[in-house]
Amino acid sequence: MWSKLAALIFVGALAASAQDASFDPHSSIRINLPSDSPVSLLSTNVGESRATPRGGAMVVDLHMSLSLRNSGKRNIRGVTLLVTTQEMTPGGKASVAVPSLNVAPDQAFPIRIDLRLLRPLQAGGGPLVTVDLDGVLFDGFDFYGKDRLNSRRAMTVWEMEAERDRRHFKSALAASGGEGLRREMLDSLARQAERPHIDVRLSHGGPSITSAAANEHAERFAFLRIPDSPVEALDGVADVAGNEARTPRIRVVNRSSKPVRYLEIGWIVKDSEGREFLAGSVPALEGDRLLSPGQTGRALQDTALRFSRNAGQPVSIASMTGFVSQVEFADGKVWVPNREALQDSGLLRVVAPSPEEQRLADLYRTKGLNAVIEDLRKF
Amino acid sequence: MRKHPSEADLALFAGGELSRWRRWGVERHAAECEECRRDIFDFEALRVESGALAAVPEVSWDRLAAEMKANIRLGLEAGECVNPRPAPRIVFSPRALAACVSLAALLVASVFLERPSPRVADVKTLEPVLETSRSGIQFRDGDQGIVMLNRRAGDVHGVNYSATGSTMRESYVDSETGLVTINNVYVE
Numbered sequence: 001m002w003s004k005l006a007a008l009i010f011v012g013a014l015a016a017s018a019q020d021a022s023f024d025p026h027s028s029i030r031i032n033l034p035s036d037s038p039v040s041l042l043s044t045n046v047g048e049s050r051a052t053p054r055g056g057a058m059v060v061d062l063h064m065s066l067s068l069r070n071s072g073k074r075n076i077r078g079v080t081l082l083v084t085t086q087e088m089t090p091g092g093k094a095s096v097a098v099p100s101l102n103v104a105p106d107q108a109f110p111i112r113i114d115l116r117l118l119r120p121l122q123a124g125g126g127p128l129v130t131v132d133l134d135g136v137l138f139d140g141f142d143f144y145g146k147d148r149l150n151s152r153r154a155m156t157v158w159e160m161e162a163e164r165d166r167r168h169f170k171s172a173l174a175a176s177g178g179e180g181l182r183r184e185m186l187d188s189l190a191r192q193a194e195r196p197h198i199d200v201r202l203s204h205g206g207p208s209i210t211s212a213a214a215n216e217h218a219e220r221f222a223f224l225r226i227p228d229s230p231v232e233a234l235d236g237v238a239d240v241a242g243n244e245a246r247t248p249r250i251r252v253v254n255r256s257s258k259p260v261r262y263l264e265i266g267w268i269v270k271d272s273e274g275r276e277f278l279a280g281s282v283p284a285l286e287g288d289r290l291l292s293p294g295q296t297g298r299a300l301q302d303t304a305l306r307f308s309r310n311a312g313q314p315v316s317i318a319s320m321t322g323f324v325s326q327v328e329f330a331d332g333k334v335w336v337p338n339r340e341a342l343q344d345s346g347l348l349r350v351v352a353p354s355p356e357e358q359r360l361a362d363l364y365r366t367k368g369l370n371a372v373i374e375d376l377r378k379f
Numbered sequence: 380m381r382k383h384p385s386e387a388d389l390a391l392f393a394g395g396e397l398s399r400w401r402r403w404g405v406e407r408h409a410a411e412c413e414e415c416r417r418d419i420f421d422f423e424a425l426r427v428e429s430g431a432l433a434a435v436p437e438v439s440w441d442r443l444a445a446e447m448k449a450n451i452r453l454g455l456e457a458g459e460c461v462n463p464r465p466a467p468r469i470v471f472s473p474r475a476l477a478a479c480v481s482l483a484a485l486l487v488a489s490v491f492l493e494r495p496s497p498r499v500a501d502v503k504t505l506e507p508v509l510e511t512s513r514s515g516i517q518f519r520d521g522d523q524g525i526v527m528l529n530r531r532a533g534d535v536h537g538v539n540y541s542a543t544g545s546t547m548r549e550s551y552v553d554s555e556t557g558l559v560t561i562n563n564v565y566v567e
Contacts, residue, residue, distance in 0.1 A: 280542035
């Protein structure tokens, strides 16, 4: 009886110990900007950030707002920050990127960090959270930064997509005036609303579900050919069991005249009811290996993806389609599919909009057509 | 040797919840008393286990309760169809009622202490995983899960998720700044 009572008191004590603790911005957060950084920190607001002990870990709830200034001489197009509580701990590392910027020299701009990270309770001293500048992309695709997260490539891809989509919307405006642009904006918002919502579970290294191996079979990819793609996907398979697909292996060939450093294959899954959704993308050729012109290589990813909807209802995989979604050449230049290819292949309604299209459509939704026209004129 | 601290004090000590003065006393006693040290260790282990249990279920207990109630009602109605309704009479004497209330309290306490979770047959996570849900990107390691991207609802519009390699990505337009923000969480 007494031991039960003690346990009850103990559980009560646990609940009491789960109280949040806001933290001191000066000692708890370290923001590292190199001395030659093209951005400088104007102010930090940690707002409602909290650290809460839970089990053997500290849960760090970040709701920060940084005000940065472009202290360089070029317009900034994107910034990526690396946010860590403890880098080697699962759940201790994240990044925040803000693409589609157009920040002139001396202009200030905000970055909000809304993340939750984990940190072991036994972690040593030092700040709870460290924010590092991983990269800054300027107009003309010049880059500054340590690039530990390959943010140069990611921000270059986003900026290439931004240029592509701005060109598309500008040409709609030029061809059909404000009404033409309005139709494009409404189409974009409708596509974004109609994209099927699917929950994806990603695990790295081996199957995430032990029972999955029982019904597993190799499912072949079908590939969408994009006319000007510098890399062609030849064939590929992934191990599929029920609603789980893992270890995609895709053979590709470099059709261009330049060596390729990196590429990604977009991965579309069709369910048994014929609905298509973008499952993710398969990165390939990371590291020092290059795919020379004419050479065949293999995209291999040791991950497992599991799909569900409506809070856990499994989505069975009926078929899979792949397409080359981005290519980075050895010289740092990047290829992305053009707008016409996305439209003609039907990919436009499946893939997520580019950050720039997302921003412009939201601008239309919140401020109207004239704000979009004004924004497009700045580029 | 001095008198042993109470079990409640040992439990609170294990959770780091004792006042500074009492903690000092328990600490001094435990340094010399192996039995109490073992009790503290047991409470610490229980604390870790209960932390894990607290994170497990994503089960809608309200929904389960509603379903159970509906099934019971259905059963009663079916019974009424089959059997003629007996004449109403008082079933519970005050003593029986008190016994039932005590039993119910015991049941609630045991459920609270044991925190039973439904067993999902043959499903076991071997690796840390990232998963998307309505509330954001969730990190899950074994039976413990936590939502990693906790942007405040209403502050964002048009959230897109994507998985690339060992990274889960979320992009949205921040309604306060009007800027697209892309968050990445890494599974390793």
